[in-house]
Amino acid sequence: MPRVSAEHLANRRRQILDAAANCFARNGFHRTSMQDIVRESGLSAGLIYRYFTGKDDMILAIVDEWHTTRAAGLEAAGDPLDGYLDLLRAIAAPEADRQRKLSMQAWAETVREPRIRALARQGVDEQAAAFGATVPDAAIRVLVAIYQGLLLQAAWDDELDVEAFVAAVRSTAVTLTGRAPRTEASDVTKEP
Amino acid sequence: MPRVSAEHLANRRRQILDAAANCFARNGFHRTSMQDIVRESGLSAGLIYRYFTGKDDMILAIVDEWHTTRAAGLEAAGDPLDGYLDLLRAIAAPEADRQRKLSMQAWAETVREPRIRALARQGVDEQAAAFGATVPDAAIRVLVAIYQGLLLQAAWDDELDVEAFVAAVRSTAVTLTGRAPRTEASDVTKEP
Amino acid sequence: MPRVSAEHLANRRRQILDAAANCFARNGFHRTSMQDIVRESGLSAGLIYRYFTGKDDMILAIVDEWHTTRAAGLEAAGDPLDGYLDLLRAIAAPEADRQRKLSMQAWAETVREPRIRALARQGVDEQAAAFGATVPDAAIRVLVAIYQGLLLQAAWDDELDVEAFVAAVRSTAVTLTGRAPRTEASDVTKEP
């Protein structure tokens, strides 16, 4: 089955990364064996090593991908405050369950893996950049902290009242940043 | 009548837990082997198993101990808001380095270990209880989130401007809780 | 009627064998992976398996080829003693580096591969045959031993004084075989 399309390669990579992310979210990086990933992906052990040099490489790829995704999301949002509040809702949404668990694992890895720590710090810096120089650094860091803490709390508690949380943040955020969010109304609206 | 005093037993336990905490903070739970802890503690493998049933047991003991310590600190503080702000400064202090790393590890474990997850949630609830029923739940959760995020950011960045961060939080906290902290002045004061 | 010429096939075989020999000499048979040979040859894995049934087959082919080459050289030389001394110089020459390393690998394989052991023994016998029945078997075996030992020593020591070695052997060989080499002078002459 040689001479395979670039698309095929990309799909395979996706398939592996997806399987790995599922396993990692379920059991953590270190409780996940390569065999688990092999099983989950439906591929063979050998093939996986043609795409990644090892487990650490896969971890880094997953963290990196998430970093990129989030940065893109941030940039896409017009207003930084709106973008931030959207980010809050997104990370607390039920669909983000896997991502929350992965983030928690990644944070634990920052202790021993400089590249992951670098990405983590970069994430904070990029949020700061999104707000621009007018907002004080400390204020931004508080907002990022809120995001991080929300991620944890949503991971631990399915029934967390996200809208109330976000509403509480909004007033705070306005004070901290000196900016006003797009619309008050939209925030209050619950999902149908 | 035991051969050795209860105090001796407690000291041994302390010694083991301390060695384990050092290793865990340095390399994470899963990159730490029991042999590492044996070495660090200066005790023998067999002895350690007379105090703990295994590695998971030690992890739980460490997390539990920290939970208790923090809860005690919270209770000791007279005013809940003052207590909270002190907690922020404490967790961001250089001396708390080991604790920050341990917390990050513990958070990662919440994914797979219900007892650790339970402790994590309990931590949030206790903070809420400290503030009492007058402060809305969402507001308290935001404050806890800030604490959690600060822990992460301080772990990643030695040069984080903690006082500026705390100052930013205070104004926010006043809004959120409808309370005023004891003294404004004390917060601004840098350590000598 | 084959699609490709017999010459083409022979060239391919040569190409593969050369690549394999390079790898084997560099890292030994067992530290060389098929992938290494694939890389070195510039061909594909699948193609290599159309020429050889596997790694062992290639090892055998290389050993066999060397055996044939040496036997031919021996036959080409007119006088057996001259031929022998030429062989000594040849195996100790810098250009023979790869061959020395391959021979050492082959010798190690004689332990577990009867066909290679058979070739090794045959090499000794052929040398005996070259000298003819007049020279005692033990004497010939001593000469062969010297050849073998020189191969090793030249492999381990770039600066081995080959001419002095050969000179020492010549006097010995004359005694052992009861024959005189062609010319004393030629042996002393260094390469320009």
Place this chain on the structure above:
Amino acid sequence: MPRVSAEHLANRRRQILDAAANCFARNGFHRTSMQDIVRESGLSAGLIYRYFTGKDDMILAIVDEWHTTRAAGLEAAGDPLDGYLDLLRAIAAPEADRQRKLSMQAWAETVREPRIRALARQGVDEQAAAFGATVPDAAIRVLVAIYQGLLLQAAWDDELDVEAFVAAVRSTAVTLTGRAPRTEASDVTKEP
């Protein structure tokens, strides 16, 4: 079973090294799996790694031990020429079968393992030192070569006429070294 005597440790090491040497001689270094050694030794995998860092470490230990043994034997012999001839007989004896096979394996390793190559060269140098400065270097190297070649030939041929070989070497050796061996008679004597 803690606090074990130094003797116990030495015996264990011996046990492992013996098992490994058996396996290595039987199948070569690289066809021998650690599991083979585990089986042959009757110990567990984990224990073996308390004595050796890995397979390479065991190989080196075996080569090193042989090097030491042979050097000691050389020193023990009074007359260097007698010592040398004894060495020849010893390496060609049926009991030396395992050692011959190990040496052949070790020689193959000289290609990729500098420490083994160093030991190999050292072996040649020590033989030279045993003869002293009076005998020309080239002559000694020829004698060493004969030893090496005899090792190979005895490994390949059970029925090699060792006494005839040694007898042929003796006359040669006398010429080469300008020395006379202790007794002619003893050399001719066959083992009963």
Place this chain on the structure above:
DNA sequence: GATGAATGAGGATTCATTCAT
């Protein structure tokens, strides 16, 4: 009580070989 030697299952990774394209 205390030790640390011993276990052996489990983990990550490699690699000879095949075969669909």
Place this chain on the structure above:
DNA sequence: GATGAATGAATCCTCATTCAT
């Protein structure tokens, strides 16, 4: 013919845990 993606058994090694001394 030629390719190289895919396989999966086999390998080396680690490590939590036990238990004889």
